[in-house]
Amino acid sequence: MEEQLNAILSSYEKRRDNLIPILQQVQEEFGYLPEDAMLKVARAIGMPESRVYAVATFYTMFRFTPMGKNRITICRGTACHVRGATRILEEVEQKLGIKEGETSEDLEYTLETAACIGCCALAPCIMINDDVQAKLTPKKVEEFFGKEKKHEVQ
Amino acid sequence: MKFSDIKKSAEDEWHALQQGNVPLIVIGAATCGRSAGALGVKKTFEEEFQNRGIQAEIVEVGCLGPCYAEPLVNIIKPGGPNILYKNVTGKIAVELVENYIVNDNPLPEYALGTLGDSKVDGIPVLMETPFFKSQARELFRNSGFIDPTNINHYIANGGYSGLAKALEMEPAKVVEEIKASGLRGRGGGGFPTGMKWEFCFNAPGDEKYVICNADEGDPGAFMDRSLLESDPHALIEGMTIAGYTIGAGKGYIYCRAEYPLAVKRLRNAIAQSKEKGFLGENILGGKFNFDLEVFLGAGAFVCGEETALIASIEGGRGMPRHRPPFPAQSGLRGKPTLLNNVKTYSYVPKIINRGADWFAGIGTEKSKGTAVFALTGKVTNCGLIEVPMGISLREIIYDIGGGVSDGGEFKAVQTGGPSGGCLPASHLDTPIDYDSLRAAGSIMGSGGMVVMDQGTCMVDVARYFLDFTQKETCGECVPCRLGTKQMLNILEEITEGKGKPEDVDQLVEMGEAIKKASLCGLGQTAPNPVLTTIRYFREEYDAHIQNRSCPALLCKELISFRIIPEKCTGCMICARACPTDAITGEKKQVHVIDQSKCIRCGVCLEKCPKNFLAVECIAGQLSEGEQ
Missing domain, CATH: 1.10.10.1590 (NADH-quinone oxidoreductase subunit E)
Known part of the structure; x- marks a missing residue:
């Protein structure tokens, strides 16, 4: 260091x-x-x-604990909110087994929320590392995070 | 090199590209285009051209505005029309190469419109389509057309001519020109820009600063991001003119770190601008020196307030201070400082270039020029729009936006983000200008415009914004720090079904007090979303408090799910999916939801097959055993 x-x-x-x-x-x-x-x-x-x-x-940007390998950011902007971001956050929390602001024990995922990532027209959206994923649905959440979960269960 | 020579060579490059002898593919690749898949589409085009041995030019541009149609691709065949295609996927890209580039069928079914003078059978002229027809794209004139990483594209389209012209004017004359244009700050407050410049110009001192607030933090607003990604030189040119005018040698662009592409484009543009002699020492061969630096914001909404932003650049906590002295007298490092928003600076080169009268000729008497909005929420055509001031909310939402999406019913439109308010259908004919919106209880703000339908709960919206401001309050002054927290507690109780009859009056009383007593704009405007929803949607508050029911079917504690006995076929699908085993009933017998076990997750409603539709969500709380 x-x-x-x-x-x-x-x-x-x-x-x-x-x-x-x-x-x-x-x-x-x-x-x-x-x-x-x-x-x-x-x-x-x-x-x-x-x-x-x-x-x-x-400042919200600074963290004081190590980050997971994958950083998941759920946008909570107004446009995302009225198009169901709360539901998306709940689904991701359930799939990853961690709450907003937490990192999974295996350091695979860190789950965060952002005030707005500025892709309002494609709401609801999330960021997986640096990539924006648009028009999220619970089904898409399953596609992104469900398999990982199954993998762990096995 | 003289400016006229720089301009000539830039124009040659631009025309060679536009009228080249190979097909030109122009791909919208700002953040929004990228999240819709633009870079994958670009790759497909590249591969197709390589496999077929076709020579073609591919250029990435910024954002044209119609986000609902991303990814957007322009195709210009040599000597042919300029056609813009919408929602282009890899598959469509392959078809376009095969049918249009190789053969000559322009596939009108995939086209959004034609650009310029081109006309093609079966394809509308883009600027005459409803989304574009009522717009006045002045600030976003280059966005979606030029390559933001190529300074020559900007120069060829009139860029840096404003700077060249300003450098030949007396600084006092530039101030006069900005004042005469009637330009008002586009960050939200609407303070006359010319006056701000004049204060800084008159402030004594050899060392002055120019700062741009690019810390766009309103949830639901993305126009600054789009402008920085699509046309970064406009801001750089505007700030350089400002530096020359007030006598500053150094400028800072305070940009959100959450906008990595915008930061990259800005840094690239600053480097190019220096190389051409538009920034740095002896700008355009004269005596004026000016340098620009990008400062990354670290995530604090309150830094949108000018004194907080300055504290942040100085390396401290971004907390506002009392004014006066205003930054124009004593700002960054105690020196006179000019602080404007991205859009405000970006208008400047055009105003200098085309004259104050041109700008003053657009808009209304007190609000000149154009307004930019990020039109989002429950609206058919989401996107970034630029309209003349004075146009009505109805024209924006119904003509440009195509009305409420998915056949929904209009309930409210929110402008100004957490500092603004929600206006109901009866205010749809309100003209868009600073003063009319303020009179209605909202504000112009930085330009978020979120459309809400019957599925949006207005109490929840108020709670949502308060939750935001309460988290973002810097904690310095008591009314904002404690007041927003108390208001949020009350709103949470109302949405959880624990509202008390006196709550609404208390919210109004506290809201008014917080507006009057807070130190900065954040606190002074934080109650607006609550006060406007109470003013226009009082009946929803009453329904939550008195009837324990959420008419929008959103607040979980105030809704119920039930199974309609006449429609239930007893298929067991919902019962198996229920996470709390709240649904009972044997196969081929009508199922029943045990309200005491139900957590109102809605899985039963989702899982019930479309041909039965036996589960319904109703407003209000069903008591135990009630069906």
């Missing part, structure tokens, strides 16, 4: 302004913000640790 952190820190001027971009890079590298990394960032840019933590916890 030391080495990757140093590489990130050396590519930025050690200014308070750069705190958010640095944290974003750290998360990009590790998938979340490890406590040790935040401590090191605080020391490097000369900010109190409490402030770094305060900033990191303010």
Whole structure:
């Protein structure tokens, strides 16, 4: 971790302004913000640790626990909401056996929701890693996540 | 190189592409097109051309607007018409190559329309079809036509001419021009843009900043994303003109990290713009220096508020502060700062290029120009539309949008996202402008427009928006932090069937207080969805509270499922599917739902075969044993 952190820190001027971009890079590298990394960032840019933590916890993008291999994001935007996103979220939660904000024990999946992913015309939609899946139905949820579940049961 | 030379060579490249001697395939590949499968379609075309040994040019463009018809593909054969095809799949792509590119049958059944002067039998002219006819695509003029990764396409279509012209004007003259155009901020508030520019222009100081708010966070709005993905140079040019005008040397684009494609396109466009000498030092050979940087937002809705956004760029928690001083006097790092929305800046090059009168000639007396909406929800033609200000909600929803989808009945239209309101059918003739929408209790907002039908519960919609604002409140001021939480609790109780008769009055009282007492726009507008739904849909609140019933059949605690004895054939399908074993009844005997066990998941309704339709969902709570 030391080495990757140093590489990130050396590519930025050690200014308070750069705190958010640095944290974003750290998360990009590790998938979340490890406590040790935040401590090191605080020391490097000369900010109190409490402030770094305060900033990191303010923004929804930052995570403090490791991510699953696959990141599932359910859009909860207005268009998705009126077209049944709540039902989709329930179905995915049931299929994966985890709730919103959780990661499965085998670190296969992390389930998140987003305020809006901006594909409102194709609602309801979800993102599986970086790909948007449009016009979701409980049947499509079954196709995406059902098999995995069956596999585990066997 | 002189601007006229740059323009000439860009135009040559553009015309060579449009009038080339090989077929040109133009694929809409913004995020929406991609999620509908555009990249797979592109691959199919490439493979088909390779297998058949056909020479062709394939270009990815941005978004043309009719999202319901994605993926969209234009085909232009040498010397032939420009035909736009809708909902193109891999299979249709193969057919188009076989029938149209190789032979000469344009397959009108797959076409959405023709573009330009082309006319083809059996295919309508695109701009005369209902979706496009009432639109005025000025801001989105290039979107869906030019390759957003190629600066020459932008230049050939009038791009950077506004900058070249502005650099020859006195900055004060540019301010005058923006003021005369009547442009108002497109981020939601509608503050006169020219005045904002004038404040910054007059503010003393050598160091000033230009910031663009591209942190589009309203759920149900995606027009900024679309514009950034389809025509990123318009924003860059607008911001550069702003920098020149107010005397700033540095600009920031604060963009959502959730928009990876938009960020990529922006960064690419900034690099190209620098290379051509439109950004950086000695812009277009003059003395003006200006640099732009993309700053990735880390996910906080409150950063749409200008002082919160500035705090975020400074590396802090994105919390708003008291104004004055306004950012125009003391903004980023305490320096005078000009802050506008993506659309506001993107209008600027066109206003400079074509003159203030052109812009002021579109729209109404107090709301000039065009309005952009993301038309979504229960509407037939979902999409991104641009209309002249003053057009009615009815024209947008019924003429452009094609009415309510799936034969539904119109109930409400929501504009302005969590800061806006829901307007009923009696307000469909409200003209779209800042002041009329505000008078009706809603706001123009950044441009989300969500259509709702009889299946949308208005109490649930109010609860949904409050849930959003309550999660997004930054926690700084008490009315917003605690007030939204209390309002949300009441709304949750109502939707769970625990509403009390005094609840509605209490919601109104708290809502009014939160509007008056909150520090920033988030809190000041958060009660709007609740207040408008109470104002226009009071009977739904009463049904939830007094009758314990949800007329839209959505709130689970306030609906029931029952089996219609005359229709039930006793096939056991529903009984086997029921997750709580609430359905009893032997084979070939009428089944019964035990209301005390039923969790109202609706599986029985879904599973009951279409030729029986023996399960129905009704409003209200059936008591135990009741059928």
